[in-house]
Amino acid sequence: MFRQLIQQVQHLVDLHGFPPPPPPIPTVPPSPTVLALPLQLHDDRWCFLNVENYHFENDCDSFIMKAKKPGKTQKKQELTENLGSNESLKEEIWKYFPEELYETVIARLPIATFFRFRSVCKNWNSLLNSNSFTLQCGQLISPQPWFYTITHEKVNAGAMYDPVSTKWHYLLIPKMPKEKIILPVASAGGLLCFHDDGHRSFYVCNPLTNSFKELPARSARIGLRVYVGMILNKKSNNGGYQIMLVASDGEYEVYDSTMNRWTRIGSLPDCISLPLSLNFRLKIVAANRLMYLLRSDPHGIVSFDMESRVWRQYLVPPPPHSRDHALVECGGRIMMVGLVTKNAASCVSVWELQKMTLLWKEVDRMPNEMSLEFYGKHVKLFCLGNSGLIMLSLESGMINRLVTYDISKEEWLTVPDCVLRHSLTQLRIARGTAFHPSLTATA
Structure with a gap:
């Protein structure tokens, strides 16, 4: 940008010429009294204007002029001219600003800010369809996940919480069936996986861009109570994602988006105790290509390697006086929250x-201080996110409190109430999952 600025100045010099520069003025160390004087009194013969804040004119007098002690009227006139010149200079600078730098900066903005900026001009609004902008966004990972939830009052409408701005966003996914109850069950790479309450149909969607896909029919019928896990398919050259279903009887299937089909792998090996005692509200935790499930009776963890297709079971007794457990992970560390x-x-x-x-x-x-509200009451705990930053729902009667916990910072924060616009009624969170917002993830 500055190189272009210098080239323009040099072009004007070659075109019109400049008078020779004035001879150097001998400098005399100022006395303490002189230091207190206004800046314009340092030299009353020549005044070099700030080129960075001045509009270029064809007249060389715009760059070098004799300075006189201006009166009030002249000062006001010069101030008005300088303001207009600054605006013109800004237009000249931004006119030649490289387009690729626009995309680099915008790709690093918070997601909510980006959607506000789409209204600036047609070019910014069309960035989502730009291959170069898609490449820029694909190289970035959102530092904190968002949370997609549904509420008891509006089951088929989504509420997304942005922990950066601490705001709720409300949306409808246009292609999602309205006649069924659709539940968010897993996420990976900016995509959310949904299924209906009968586990007959599965959907994948990017809630920010409305990229939507209904998955094909499954190869076999699995029971109503299933675990659902989702992971990016980094091993494949085509990218994509994989979704795994595990039923309490040990039957499991895997969907691969690159082949667009379900594959029935079979049943769990004999080393895994069956049936699996599963809580349908719990989610599979993905870490380092492994899927982790929390089970009870016997208490422990079951893991599945998505590449080698190997199952393992670890019997781990729960902490005393604890309940409502949920697995979480942070940087490969396997953790658990509970009451x-x-x-x-x-x-x-x-x-x-x-x-x-x-x-x-x-x-x-x-x-x-966060627990005092529930003293002496029966409390239920539900975990709505299980990676790095987690969201916890604490319910007791008509009370529904949401809290986030940052595992790496060990920071507890209260989440603002989920309230629709023009309404004072607090919505009660029913189900939810964390996801990393992405402008480029495609279902």
């Missing part, structure tokens, strides 16, 4: 799995 109840007090705790001893070690606990 600890003693006497009349209930508190949310966080544990990390010790790989050497296969025991849970408590690493953090929700501050007491």
